[in-house]
Amino acid sequence: MIAMDENDISFFKDGLRLDGRRADELRPVKIEVGILARADGSCYIEMGGNKVIAAVYGPREVHPRHLQEVTRAIVRYRYNMASFSVEERKRPGPDRRSYELSKVSREALEPVILTSFFPRSVIDVFVEVLQADAGTRTAGINAAAVALADAGIPMKSMISSCAAGKVGDTIVLDPMKEEDNFGQADLPIAMTPNGDITLMQMDGNLTPDEFGQAVTMAMKGAKDIYELQRRALVAKYSQISTDSAREE
Numbered sequence: 001m002i003a004m005d006e007n008d009i010s011f012f013k014d015g016l017r018l019d020g021r022r023a024d025e026l027r028p029v030k031i032e033v034g035i036l037a038r039a040d041g042s043c044y045i046e047m048g049g050n051k052v053i054a055a056v057y058g059p060r061e062v063h064p065r066h067l068q069e070v071t072r073a074i075v076r077y078r079y080n081m082a083s084f085s086v087e088e089r090k091r092p093g094p095d096r097r098s099y100e101l102s103k104v105s106r107e108a109l110e111p112v113i114l115t116s117f118f119p120r121s122v123i124d125v126f127v128e129v130l131q132a133d134a135g136t137r138t139a140g141i142n143a144a145a146v147a148l149a150d151a152g153i154p155m156k157s158m159i160s161s162c163a164a165g166k167v168g169d170t171i172v173l174d175p176m177k178e179e180d181n182f183g184q185a186d187l188p189i190a191m192t193p194n195g196d197i198t199l200m201q202m203d204g205n206l207t208p209d210e211f212g213q214a215v216t217m218a219m220k221g222a223k224d225i226y227e228l229q230r231r232a233l234v235a236k237y238s239q240i241s242t243d244s245a246r247e248e
């Protein structure tokens with residue numbers, strides 16, 4: 001295999017990125033709510049080449065029982081990448097990366113979930129990555145937040161997630177795989193619609209100025225994603241209320 005670094009690659013052609021996007025443009029996003037009959041809430045999301053399903057179960061009894069908290073529900077989040085989701089087959093089962101992503105994703109969502117309403121119970125979130133193209137943690141968090149709302153879990157607000165990166169010395173929104181793998185930095189965030197940040201991670205190097213630019217850009221991306229999450233939920237629930245009005 002030929003070793004490549006960022007100097008070998010041109011990330012821009014005629015001022016646009018290799019997939020034709022401007023530096024501050026998101027990949028196409030598609031969100032479907034309530035796609036799994038046996039989950040309490042669910043969501044399918046496509047963000048560019050990422051295809052991810054989130055399923056929420058609960059609030060329900062905690063097993064094993066010693067995990068129960070007397071004053072609140074616990075939240076469990078399992079991020080899993082299908083072995084066929086990436087170019088080089090991924091060995092099935094949890095690994096260090098999936099433990100990390102599960103932890104930071106849970107922590108991104110937990111602050112808005114009203115866990116004190118459900119003492120001694122658990123809210124389980126399962127995120128399955130079917131196809132990966134960089135940004136699976138952000139896609140998973142976006143799908144999980146919609147699935148939680150679909151499950152009727154009381155939340156203070158929605159959570160929306162997006163990354164910014166640095167490629168060819170330029171700050172770009174929502175890096176795709178080539179940009180993520182061979183770029184200079186990657187900065188995923190998650191936030192409420194008010195701009196309270198619940199996740200921030202960074203790979204690579206940014207100057208303080210670039211860091212500011214990247215955070216601003218990722219927050220703008222997350223805000224746009226929030227609008228799409230909201231619309232997807234409204235689309236599902238306005239359809240349900242129209243159907244039940246017809247039945248009456």
Ligand code: CDP
Binds near residue numbers: 133
């Ligand atoms: O997916 P995300 O950007 O949140 O996490 P990452 O660890 O920065 O991974 C970036 C991308 O690398 C993934 O989205 C996959 O496309 C790819 N990847 C892979 O091909 N094989 C793996 N075992 C892990 C990641």
